[in-house]
Amino acid sequence: MNREWLIRILQVTVVALTVAAVFQELEKPKEARKWHGKVASIFPYDFRIPTIARLKESYWNPYESRVFNSPLFGIGWAVNFYALLENLRVIEEDVSEESFLTPTPAMKEAMKGLLQNPQETD
16 A cells, blocks of 8 residues: 555545534534534544633643643644653653743843843943
8 A cells, every 4th residue: 555545544534533523513402512522432523613721721731641632623632742741851740831931040140140230232
């Protein structure tokens, strides 16, 4: 089997899962439709309009240990980069988003020195 067939099979699978997810929602009564869930109890989908809160929840969620989360929009999985970096030991477990973005004491000292002794530039 060559590469084109593999790509075609993947495309057909994605289209079939999308159609199945839409039909799954349309089978429910109108008031029970959530437009997010799982197809075949395996593949997550979410057809709601994306929001900033859900974007953050999908791609940078320090409260979730799973690397693969539900997607922001569509079918498949989103990568929780916080959990990925935590598993790769790039960031420590007790690092919050606020402390991750806060300057370190060394950076504060350097800035303090620059503010106290500004050097003139030509």
